[in-house]
Amino acid sequence: MTKATTYGAGVATLIALSMGLALTTAARADYPEKPVTMVVPYSAGGSTETLARVFSKALGDELGQPVIVKTRPGGGGAVGSTELAAAEADGYTIMLSGSDPLTWTPLTLSVEYAFDSFTFVSQISEYQQAIIVRADSPDQTFDDLLARSKANPGLTYADQNAMSRAFIEYIGNEEGIDWTGVPTAGGGEMVPLLLAGKIDFAWSGGIHSRYGDQMRVLASMNADRLAASPDAPSVSEKYGIAMPGHMLITGPKGLPDDIVAKLSAAVQAATKNEEYLGLLEGKLLFPSKYRGSAELTVDMETTYANLKKIVEATQ
Amino acid sequence: MDILSQLLVGFHAALTPVNILFIAFGISLGIVIGVIPGLGSVTAIAVLIPLTFYMSPVVAIAFLVGVNKGGTSGGAVPSILLNTPGTPEAAASAFDGYPMSRKGQSGKAMKYALYSSVAGDTLSDMLLILLAAPFAALALQFGPLELTAVFFFAFALLAGLTSDSVIKGLLAIFVGVFLSTIGLDPIDSSPRMVFGRVELFDGLPLIAVAIGGLALSSVMFQMTELWRHGDTHRRHDTLAADRAQNRLRPAEFFDHWRTIVRSAAIGSGVGMLPGLGVTLAAFLSYGAARRASKNPESFGKGNPEGIIATEAANSAVVGSNLIPTIAIGIPGNIAAALLIGAFMIHGIVPGPFMLTMHGDVIYALVASMLIANVVHLVIGRAGIGIWSWVARAPRSAVLPPVIVMGIAGVYLPNQSLFEIGIMLAFAVLGVLMRYTGFSIVCLVIGFLLGSMLEGSLRKALLLHRGDFSAILSSPISMIFFAIGLFVLIRAFRKS
Amino acid sequence: MGETPEQDDGSDTAPVIDLASGLLLAGLAGLALVWIIPANIDADAGDYDVSPIFMPNLIAWVVLALGLALAGSAAKRARTGWQPASRTILFDTAGWAVASTLAYLALVHIGFQVTAPIIIAAGLWFAGQRSLILIAVLAIGLPLAIRTGAWQIFQVALP
Structure with missing residues (x-):
């Protein structure tokens, strides 16, 4: 080739390269350019999935692109989490879920992902986890339950997953009480057992709020007391443990910062949406609780560290 | 206000053109979805919920309930015409529907299916209206111990359905039960034979197993027969003969009132108890009908x-699974769980306060359900005309597309290629079993019942701390254990 | 259940097939008992519970027993007359197994768009259809319709 053509080829390549660079950064600046998929790792019909449908509309309006809910149930959230961890970190696949598939599951089951396979984008709410009893139970406070359990060994309770079971077992160990846990596959299975008086108390992930006076909250399993039951102590006050209750949006590991920022901003704006708040706070009685990525990530890391202790103590 | 006047108000609210239009649309959509193997009411409802955002609560839920009704009855169409159930709960309709179809009575069979569906549905809707509260209270009494007794009874009843070779039938059932143990242990969540695959944590997927084993294997089997022997089915020549053979007068239908009522009762009962499911109701009803019949060999x-037993029961579940939903906010099965989600989106929180806070909506809904049954009859009847016409197409043209539709149908709910793989595997297994004289239906039943029985048995042990005398304090469980034992002994005596 | 000509009621099967089935099932059950189950299931039991390994073990034993019983009764029948069994069973099943495996792999690696038309066309041909027009219409039209329906109605992208 002549010098001129080599030179020309070089310039052309340079131009092409810089255009390419400009286009990619322009593409990222224009995120999102196509619909975003929001994975929900639970079955359709549950509170989270229902909420996700409403939230996805609000989020879609903020982002300017539709957000499509994709239910991927299985393994208590593990199947959906596996899929998220394997997805491209381009912001077009995110997940709305609780935090236990991301923290508890990798600690206790052999799955293809780990706690650090994810980028925590935002928290939007908190499951109102509690220990509950029927309204006509003799226990008015958590201490009543403890005292009665010590006096009458063999009380039964219902848990809804391995994590809730482990936490209650931990408490039992601390207090020297031997409760018998009956596993249930979710709130829908727990409620009839409790209402019919077949079990003495139960763990609830928030479904108790629909039963008003028929159920009584004895203790909050979250780090703080529940807003709707301020008189019930939180287990963190008594035992220094807390069950992670975040409802959060997650992306795969390595999600670029600017996309995280854009997403978080959109999520924050979406949490102010009236229809969403009407369902969340008005009907499900969950609090709206937004936290950005940095704060959330620190919290998740602390949670994970604490969960490790529980796992070691009970598994 | 008493029930009647509230109901009248409900009818007033429900008899609007928009409402009826959407009910009709929902039922039609549901039927089409039920016809496609792999797709069922559950997927349909899950997908259509967001579409109902902009509708009023009554219309939205009436629409979804319509889809549920259509979906449950649509599965019988391919069952009867092609021996390929569109939904697992319609599988037993093929046993008698397909032979009728072979005799040129496909129209009649489909009419039996439709009329039974509507009848069963109507009966359970009435139950819902009149007896929701007391029945919900009764349903609450069914804890793990009682459910174990029910499953034991179901097992005994269905084991008695094995074909003449009892050993092979039992083998099929027990292999099915064994397969149901794959997954995370229901009590302590430890993995059981999952081989590290996260998709197996919840066990083998039921739809994939059922549709693969029952529907796809039938398609494969038939295609092989076609390849070997050509189409041996006679096409009936004269339209007149077709018409006469396919007529079903109401009188003839209602002749079977005992079966209709019994099946509706079984369906309603099963539907009311959370967690049992449509498929179990259908098979139990079939088993009971056969047992009660004067000539079971027929x-x-x-x-x-x-057909009556299967379709009346599976449709009766639709109405009755709203009983626990409305009375205590607990879904009777997956479809009801979805409807709960729909309720929530439309601002109605399921639970004991539903009736008091949203009574007008609930009564309008109930009225809509009754209206929907009439609409169902009309649309279904028209549909039969269409399906009969389609049935004239040669099987060689219809069967291969069914495979592809089945694949799409199973993929749609969870978008899992793993489930497709399972479906294909069970299809091949089904073919093998057909050739070697084992009943794939028994395997599916064993699979269905196995995990439920083990789960409730172990929960009952935990709940009562291993104390077997708990059985004595539960009249319900004593009754079911006794009936189950009786059925088993009778079956043994017969063989 | 169901005695259409397509469905064997189980008691007319050639003895050799029953013998083979019985032995095969018993063998698989035995394999499960000594290897698969212990290797893959925890044996710890909680209080008042039976261990996770209880049910699978129990079932495997039952299958083992029934399988041997089947083989035994088949052997007895065989004494009274040794009916040759048709080899086609193996061929047919193997054939479908191969076809299914290929279809699955194709779905995974190539996707629905290409695999579905092939399945339809091959299936139609196999079942005896010879009208090329029909084959073309169905093989191209149906997957297209399914794809459109899946996306528009269900918002699902087929693989």
Whole structure:
């Protein structure tokens, strides 16, 4: 080739390269350019999935692109989490879920992902986890339950997953009480057992709020007391443990910062949406609780560290 | 206000053109979805919920309930015409529906299916209206111990359905039960034979197993027969003969009132108890009908009672699974769980306060359900005309597309290629079993019942701390254990 | 259940097949008992519970027993007359197994768009259809319709 053509080829390549660079950064600046998929790792019909449908509309309006809910149930959230961890970190696949598939599951089951396979984008709410009893139970406070359990060994309770079971077992160990846990596959299975008086108390992930006076909250399993039951102590006050209750949006590991920022901003704006708040706070009685990525990530890391202790103590 | 006047108000609210239009649309959509193997009411409802955002609560839920009704009855169409159930709960309709179809009575069989569906549905809707509260209270009494007794009874009843070779039938059932143990242990969540695959944590997927084993294997089997022997089905020549053979007068239908009522009762009962499911209701009803019949050997050869039993029961579940939903906010099965989600989106929180806070909506809904049954009859009847016409197409043209539709249908709910793989595997297994004289239906039943029985048995042990005398304090469990034992002994005596 | 000509009621099967089935099932059950189950299931039991390994073990034993019983009764029948069994069973099943495996792999690696038309066309041909027009219409039209329906109605992208 002549010098001129080599030179020309070089310039052309340079131009092409810089255009390419400009286009990619322009593409990222224009995120999102196509619909975003929001994975929900639970079955359709549950509170989270229902909420996700409403939230996805609000989020879609903020982002300017539709957000499509994709239910991927299985393994208590593990199947959906596996899929998220394997997805491209381009912001077009995110997940709305609780935090236990991301923290508890990798600690206790052999799955293809780990706690650090994810980028925590935002928290939007908190499951109102509690220990509950029927309204006509003799226990008015958590201490009543403890005292009665010590006096009458063999009380039964219902848990809804391995994590809730482990936490209650931990408490039992601390207090020297031997409760018998009956596993249930979710709130829908727990409620009839409790209402019919077949079990003495139960763990609830928030479904108790629909039963008003028929159920009584004895203790909050979250780090703080529940807003709707301020008189019930939180287990963190008594035992220094807390069950992670975040409802959060997650992306795969390595999600670029600017996309995280854009997403978080959109999520924050979406949490102010009236229809969403009407369902969340008005009907499900969950609090709206937004936290950005940095704060959330620190919290998740602390949670994970604490969960490790529980796992070691009970598994 | 008493029930009647509230109901009248409900009818007033429900008899609007928009409402009826959407009910009709929902039922039609549901039927089409039910016809496609792999797709069922559950997927349909899950997908259509967001579409109902902009509708009023009554219309939205009436629409979804319509889809549920259509979906449950649509599955019988391919069952009857092609021996390929569109939904697992319609599988037993094929046993007698297909032979009837072979005799040129496909229209009649489909009419039996439709009328039974509507009848069963209506009966359970009435139950919902009149007896929701007391029945919900009764349903609450069914804890793990009682459910174990029910499953034991179901097992005994269905084990008695094995074909003449009892050993092979039992083998099929027990292999099915074994397969149901794959997954995370229901009590302590430890993995059981999952081989590290996260998709197996919840066990083998039921739809994939059922549709693969029952529907796809039938398609494969038939295609092989076509390849070997060509189409041996006679096409009936004269339209007149077709018409006469396919007529079903109401009188003839209602002749079977005992079976209709019994099946509706079984369906309603099963539907009311959370967690049991439509498929179990259908098979139990079939089993009970065969047992109660004066000539049980005629079942499986074209006895319409087989169709009646299956379709009345599976449709009865639709109405009755709203009983626990409305009374205590707990879904009777997956479809009801979805409807709960729909309720929530439309601002109605399921639970004990539903009736007091949203009574008008609930009564309008109930009225809509009754209206929907009429609409169902009309649309279904028209549909039969269409399906009969389609049935004239040669099987060689219809069957291969069914495979592809089945694949798409199973993929749609969870978008899992793993489930497709399972479906294909069970299809091949089904073919092998057909050739070697084992009943794939028994395997599916064993699979269905196995995990439920083990789960409730172990929970009952935990709940009562291993104390077997708890059985004595539960009249319900004593009754079911006793009936189950009785059925088993009778079956043993017979063979 | 169901005695259409397509469905064997189980008691007319050639003895050799029953013998083979019985032995095969018993063998698989035995394999499960000594290897698969212990290797893959925890044996710890909680209080008042049976261990996770209880049910699978129990079932495997039952299958083992029934399988041997089947083989035994088949052997007895065989004494009274040794009916040759048709080899086609193996061929047919193997054939479908191969076809299914290929279809699955194709779905995974190539996707629905290409695999579905092939399945339809091959299936139609196999079942005896010879009208090229029909084959073309169905093989191209149906997957297209399914794809459109899946996306528009269900918002699902087929693989």
